Amino acid sequence: MDIEGYKYVISATLIALLGYIAGGIIGNVVLWLGIASALFISFFFRDPERKITAGKGVVLSPADGRVVACDKRSDGKKEIAIFMSLFNVHVNRSPVSGEVTSVKYERGKFFVASKDEASEQNERNEITIKTEHGDIIVRQIAGFLARRIVCRVKAGDRLSIGERLGIIKFGSRVEVVLPETAHLMVDKGDKVVGGRTIIAKF
Template identity: 45%
Template sequence: MEATRNRHMSLLDTAALVLARPHRAGLPFIVAPALAGFALGLVWHGFLWLGLLGAAFSAFFFRDPDRAVPLRPGLILAPADGRVVSIAAAVPPAELGLGPEPRTRVATFLSVLDVHVNRAPAAARVRRIAYRPGAFLNAALDKASEENERNAIALELADGRTLAVVQIAGLIARRIVCEVREGQSLRAGERIGLIRFGSRVDLYLPEGVAPLVAVGQRMVAGETVVADLLSTEPARIAETI
C-alpha cells in the first residue's frame, strides 16, 4: 500500500512539473506556432498539428514550476536545474570586478528537457550585472565558460562575502533573459531570469567555501543545497553505481 501511494505521488509530481505554467518570456514561442498552425491548417491540416506540436514543446520548455526553497541562513542553493558537469577552481569573469583569486566554480548543464528558469542561490544584493557577447559552443564543454555569450551577476551576501551566477548561452541558445537589476535585494530562490533552448549556469562560491555536491549530480534550482557557509564539511565526492 505504501509503495502504491508513493508511486501515485511520484506520478502526480511528474505531471505537476510537466504541466507547470509557462514563464512569460515563453509566451511568444507558444502563441506564434499555434496561430501559424491554425492559419496554415486551412491549406493543409498537417500544418495545424505541426503548429500545435511546436506550441506544446515551447510550453514544456518554458515551464516555470514553484519550488520549496530551504530558508536556513548560510545555505547556497542551486541557481539552475540540470547536471553538474564541472567543479573546479576558476577566476570569476573579470567584468564583475571580484578580483583575480580563483574560487570554486560549480557548472551546471541544462538540456532542452530541463526547467530553464534560473533562481537566486541565496538572499543577497545584486552588486553588478555584466553582459558579454561571445560564441555558441556546446555548453557542456569547459571552455564555454570563457568563450560563449554570457550574462554575469555578482551578488553580495549580508556578511559582505560575494558569489557570482553566470548565465551562459549554449549551442542553440541565442537569448539570455536577466530579470534583476543592480542594487536589487533578492530572496533565496527568487527567479532571476532564464536562457532559451539549452544552456549552462556557473556558480562561483565565496572564497574558501567547499561545495556539497559532486560532478554528475542532478540539481534542482532553488532546492538543491550546493554549499553551506556554516559547515566545515570538506568537499564531497561521488561515485556512479
C-alpha cells in the same frame, strides 16, 4: 509558463490555425506541426512554483540540470557549472540572499554549453551578489542553441534565496563562483534542481 514563452506559443498556434484553414494533406501537416510546436514550447518554458526552504549559510542551485564542473580555482575560489538540456526547466534562480552589486553582459561565441570552452568564450551575463559571506557570482551562459539570455535583475536589487532572476532559452549553462570559505556539497555528474538542491554551505 515563463512570459518569454508566450510569443512562441502564439506563433505556433497561428501556424496551426493556418493549417486548419488551408485543409488538405499539407494543411493537416502544418496543423499538427503547429500543435506539436506549441506543446513543446509550453513544456520548455514551464516555470513550476517551488517552496524555498533553506537554512542559514546554504547555497542553492540556481538551475535545474547536471553538474559538469565542480572545482577549486587557482585563486582559491570555488566554481560550480550546471548544464541545462532542452528538457530541463530553464528559469534561473538566485542561489543566495543578498544585494545585486553589478550585472555585466558580454558578447561571445556559441559553443555547446556542456563543453569547458563555453565557460570562457560563450555569450554571458554575470551577476554579482553581495552577501555576508562575500561576493557570489552567477553567470548565465548561452549555448549552441540558446542565443538569448534574459536577466530580470539590476544593480541595487535585493534578492531572496531561490528568487527568480531570469531565463536562458533553449539549452544553456549556469555557473556559480563562491568564496574560498564555501564547502562544496555536489560533485561532477550530480543532478540538481533549482531552488532546492544545496550545492554549497558556509
